[in-house]
Amino acid sequence: MTTSLQRPEIGRRLTETRVNVDVEPVTSGVPRSAWTRSARASTWHRPYALLLLVLDFFGAVAASATAVAFTAHPTAGFTQWQPKLGSVVDPLFFVIAYWVLPLLWLFVLWGNGAYDRRYLGIGTDEFKRVVRASVTVVSIVSVLALMVKVDVSRLSVFTALIATLVYISLFRFVARRLLYVLRQRGHAVQRLLLVGSYPEALEVYRAVTRASQAGLIPVGIYLTEGAASVRGLHTPIPTFAKRDVVSLAADLDADTIAVCGNASAEPGELRRLAWQLEGTGRDLVVAPQLTDIAGPRVHIRPVEGLPLLHVEEPTLAGVAWLVKSMIDRTAAAIGLLLLSPVLIAIAISIRMTSPGPVFFRQPRVGMEGKTFKCWKFRTMYIDAEERQAALMMQNESDGLLFKIKNDPRVTSAGRFLRGTSLDELPQLINVLKGEMSLVGPRPLPAENGDFLGDVRRRLLVRPGITGLWQVSGRSDLSWDDAVRLDLYYVDNWSLATDLQILMRTVAVVLRRKGAY
Structure with missing residues (x-):
């Protein structure tokens, strides 16, 4: 990282010339009053x-x-x-x-x-x-x-x-x-200058642009290394090198500087950058290499002036987990009772529009790898599984699931049920039986075989009717993004997170985003 705090260079210039030179004063912070605070560059x-x-x-x-x-x-x-x-x-x-x-x-x-x-x-x-x-x-x-x-x-x-x-x-x-x-619409946002190597800065760029609700708009990347490797490369935002970070932030009208990855580990540089930003009103944030870990799992504990980042194990047991199970089963029982007229009406419409059973029960993999029968309203014709082989070339999913936007196997009633997510309501039966939860990773089909690598970590919790995958794009997401969101849920689960996902689910269902 390059900053304007270059004491040795300034010292040599003053010694060699012995004349007054026009240099900016070097400070380790700004004078301040106990009763005043500098104005923030970000005012939203x-x-x-x-x-x-x-x-x-x-x-x-x-x-x-x-x-x-x-x-x-x-x-x-x-x-x-x-x-x-x-x-x-x-x-x-x-x-x-x-x-x-x-x-x-x-x-x-x-x-x-x-x-x-x-x-x-x-x-x-x-x-x-x-x-x-x-x-x-x-x-x-x-x-x-x-x-x-x-x-x-x-x-x-x-x-x-x-x-x-x-x-x-x-x-x-x-x-x-x-x-x-x-x-x-571009209002009430913070303009972000990313500082670090290009791969690390690009990872942070992708993360903040995915979460538009956060209001973080990257406006530039300051490269601490590998500047030559991006020459002629098309980058999503402008890249800079060999500039003073603070003056660059002022030129770009950036109100927040985000130090990414290894750039935050350079001895003394992060502290000096923080000193330089004092009095400018600009915020300094650090995006460490340890990603997808958040919330109460992360604690900073200083030891002799050395800040140690402690990462606790995920909370997948205990009182909170018991409360989650009780809420799941109680809500499922009440939901089935209150929604029974809707369920009956849906069942009648399915029988009237196509021959075959009302429900579709498919083997899915649940918690700890246990297989169970997942309940859904039937949305396809009864020969859908036999016709799937002929449609494999049209598969729009890059993972373990088979998805086509305009699937010819879907019935007229099924298209409406899928668009409104009403076909998922029978899964309340699975929740009542303890096989599923209201919130969690989506259950994957059992016929896909043993899950390898990181995907297996999804099996530490019960699959859910809704989850981060569903409220973040559903079928429009790539397989890698879906797995990343599911793993983030497993690693950072809390009751507050479940409540937040349930509230977001209502908005997503009403918009019918990614439902097909």
Whole structure:
């Protein structure tokens, strides 16, 4: 990595010429006041955080109104929650319910980092901090109620606090969807300068461009090595070499510098680059060689000033895994019960449009390599498997699956079922039996034989009705991308990840993206 901190060279120039030369002062940081902070080069988070601030306040106000409406009946203890002066509402109640409590929520949310730009727009950290804030508010209200001995309705207070958590989370979810729309149009993004060798920088480029929701737009690659090898090569973004990184970032209007792979391991250079960026408002991020590992598995533990990156084993057992199994089976039972009219209607349409059974049961490989019968509504004619050999040359999948966009074996009803993913609903039976999960890697056909290499790692968890593969492109993805997403899920599983995938599944199904 090349930076402008070249002390030996500057020293030689001053010694040899003995005259005043026009050089930039070399510093190890910038003077600063404890009360001021330098302005950030990336400013997208400011209006977004202000929007969240307003939404959170109105969410808390709406929650207080909900609590009043919900507990308005005398048997609910409303007279204790809302003290009255004759027929007039006590002004103190109005101030506390509609001003003090919402402002308390904002203060606690701020204290828990719910407006920190690092957690906004992507991932689950933002919502985790909202939940932590709710616990803090409950604790504060409980302590204050005991201290001042106010006789209030516990039901009213509980309703107000829970409703606030629900409203704030819902409003923030809607705000995030709006942010995604803006980012797809090129707004509210961060301009990224990648620093490293070309293969390492290209890997990071592909990763961030796949996740458009992250709002990271690569604008250039600064090559620390191998500059000659890319001459004449068509690159997705401009490449540079032998330049000062900070001045290059200024020329490209890049507000974030991402150091990729081995470039982050050069002794002292990363620290000096961080010093140079102080006061510029530009962010410095590091993309280490250890990829596809995220979340709570990664911990930085300094030992004598040496930061050690500890990678824990995946959490594929324990209480959280038991909770996942309980949620799966409970949701499957409720889903089958509530969706029974829909299932019956689909079954009738299948029988009316083509001869043959309603269900299609195919052997699939599940957890630990165990084979089970996967339930699906039949979407093809009964001779589909016999006709597959004649269609192998038209296969559009590069992996273990057989996929054709306009498959002639699909019935008229089956085409609708596949487009809406309703053909997957019978797999709730597999979930209820413990053979599958709501979220996980897709189960692969058993006739493909033994899975080799990295693909076998998918078998550490139960296959799912939906998963990262489905919400990231489904059949439009290459086999390598599908395997990469499934392995990422296995390595970084959490209940929060499952919830996020389930919410994304709804949007993907409605758009019918990659479903055929």
